[in-house]
Amino acid sequence: MRYILFLTLPLLLCAKTTFITQEEYAAQLYKNPRGIGCQHCHGEKGEGKIVAKYIHKNVEKSFRGPIINNLDYATFHKALNKRLDSMPRYFLTPKEISALYFYLNEDELKKAKEAKKAKEEQEKKKLQEAKEAKLATAIKKVQEVKVSPEVKEENTTTKMQAPAVKETQEAPEIKDIKEMFKEATEGKNAK
Numbered sequence: 001m002r003y004i005l006f007l008t009l010p011l012l013l014c015a016k017t018t019f020i021t022q023e024e025y026a027a028q029l030y031k032n033p034r035g036i037g038c039q040h041c042h043g044e045k046g047e048g049k050i051v052a053k054y055i056h057k058n059v060e061k062s063f064r065g066p067i068i069n070n071l072d073y074a075t076f077h078k079a080l081n082k083r084l085d086s087m088p089r090y091f092l093t094p095k096e097i098s099a100l101y102f103y104l105n106e107d108e109l110k111k112a113k114e115a116k117k118a119k120e121e122q123e124k125k126k127l128q129e130a131k132e133a134k135l136a137t138a139i140k141k142v143q144e145v146k147v148s149p150e151v152k153e154e155n156t157t158t159k160m161q162a163p164a165v166k167e168t169q170e171a172p173e174i175k176d177i178k179e180m181f182k183e184a185t186e187g188k189n190a191k
Contacts, residue, residue, distance in 0.1 A: 022099065023106065026099040026100060026102050026103030029100055029103070030100055030103045030104070033090050033096070033100070034090045034091070036088055038068075038100070040065075041087075042066070042068050045103075046067065048064060048065055048066055048067035048068075049064070049065045050062050050063070051064065051065055063086070069104040069105060073098075073101055076097070076101050077094075077101075080092055080097055080100075
């Protein structure tokens, strides 16, 4: 039993290095999906390719594999699952189809991802700037608030205290609101 463990341990440690990335899998699948590689007709990255030139009724013609790297996913998926005259049907799984699509559109997908990331960063920056502007406006408003004469007098006499209003001292508007509330509640209680 120890020998078996001893012999399989190096294989288990190296097993992680045998897996391939999505890019490698997609490239291998494109080059040989079921015996006939896509690159023979569609080019190395789906840009299209002339497969053969021939003469028909004294007119030179060519058989060309179409460009497939500019298709949207739905069209690409549909084309791989229907029978065409010149294209073999591979009976690919959905995972294989998406891997092929990724391989053909890898550069565009990366550009779109980078553009999305740049846009998100720009939006975060704008949001941060808006927050900073709002905070600066709030600070400015607080600084512009006029301090009552009693507080000014108190602050000039005691230098140790911070220039703030005492908790017991209330703004005139708050006193008016409290008095109105008190009168309203006393009126309800009296009835």
